[in-house]
Amino acid sequence: MSYFHSLSVFVAVAEEKSFSAAAKKLNLTQPTVSFHIDNLEKKLGCPLFIRTVKGVSLTVYGNVLYESAQKLEVIASTAENHIRAMAAGSSGHISIGSSTIPGEYILPLRISSFLEQHPGIRISLHVDNTDNILAAYAQGRYSLVIVGARPKDPIVSTPLWQDELVLAAHPNLVAKLPSSPSLEDICSLPFLLRESTSGTQQAARSVMDELGITPDTLHIPFQTNGTEAYKTALVQQCGIGFISNLAIQKELADGRLLALPLPIARPHRTFYGIYDATRAPSCLELFWQFLNHQI
Structure with missing residues (x-):
């Protein structure tokens, strides 16, 4: 039994003030609703509702749980919206490693232009020499790197700009x-x-x-x-x-x-871009396409 599912049932009963009304709202049977509430009360070791012939009301323990459950719903909703935005490419964080010349003289302007179009995305840029950047990429520190020499290892790289x-x-x-x-x-x-x-x-x-x-x-x-x-x-x-x-x-x-x-x-000489789409949300692909259109 999912604890979060039981919490959603609990919230419905608290707001409807009725087991039967909550069951109708959630499209569940009343015994199923009662099962979830009974299990929550056993888990917490205290009564959550005062049961009367006219319905139910929250106990002092139930009030505490209801306030906490509302906060959890807000957190879950915020997380869901953020994940959906990341999947759509309108939100997320991109970590970039770059060798000195593209990192200091090319990328800042292009990143600025990209962020103007996509204000929900965050980008961090670290500049170092080519060998150090490639070593850090191999360790998974960056989702995208741009370097001034073609990698010797069998890494798929794409030519971006000429210098x-x-x-x-x-x-x-x-x-x-x-x-x-x-x-x-x-x-x-x-x-x-x-x-x-x-x-x-x-x-x-x-x-x-x-x-x-x-x-x-x-x-x-x-x-x-x-x-x-x-x-x-x-x-x-x-x-x-x-x-x-x-x-x-x-x-x-x-x-x-x-x-x-x-x-x-x-x-x-040529600057090469290397990226792994599995290391970042959809916004990485969006940024990669933006860089390619800037060639």
């Missing part, structure tokens, strides 16, 4: 180079690196391999694990380095940084 990789330098460092610098000239300047687990650094390493540049032939005075610190080091003339075009648009526009020429087509 251009720029070899950036302060104008004062560029001024030290010939007017048409060779790759050897460029590599004579101090070179800055991101941490090896960074998606940007992984993409930069692919470009360096294509150009035949090896780190042991470079002067590397500075290495960091953050895009903003890396960008600041570039602006402060610590050296030159590969960085996302998205991260330095303002600096390129105002002349604080310049893009150095390369003997190959300017390299691009």
Whole structure:
């Protein structure tokens, strides 16, 4: 016998002040109603109703149970409405893990636009390097991740956005180079690196391999694990380095940084999205479709 079912029978008897009227309201037989009330009284060890020939009224114990049952009905109704909204995609929480560039320069604007259209949904965004984000996703911490390198493990990933990789330098460092610098000239300047687990650094390493540049032939005075610190080091003339075009648009526009020429087509890299619909309510699919339409 369901305790919550018995409570609903109890509430009906309390409000109708009659076993027979409650049975009619609930489409039950009167013996079934009596069975539920008797079992509740035995379970609680006290009488819930005062029975008279004119009907029933609540005892002091019954009044306490009735007040509590009403609160439970409100909680159950609220939970039901919330779950229905989650199933419909109009409510729920989405946890997102992202590598630095999409997490700092792409997603905030897109999340803001999405939440304007879907105010009942909550989103949390955590930004870290690609390897850490993928490791956390494997542990089930995020329902959606967006990273700057294709996962090596057999995870289904979807290309979302393209990013251009720029070899950036302060104008004062560029001024030290010939007017048409060779790759050897460029590599004579101090070179800055991101941490090896960074998606940007992984993409930069692919470009360096294509150009035949090896780190042991470079002067590397500075290495960091953050895009903003890396960008600041570039602006402060610590050296030159590969960085996302998205991260330095303002600096390129105002002349604080310049893009150095390369003997190959300017390299691009792709941001990939990975998600598991079983880790979040229907709103995740809604957000995923929104991101895909933003490509």
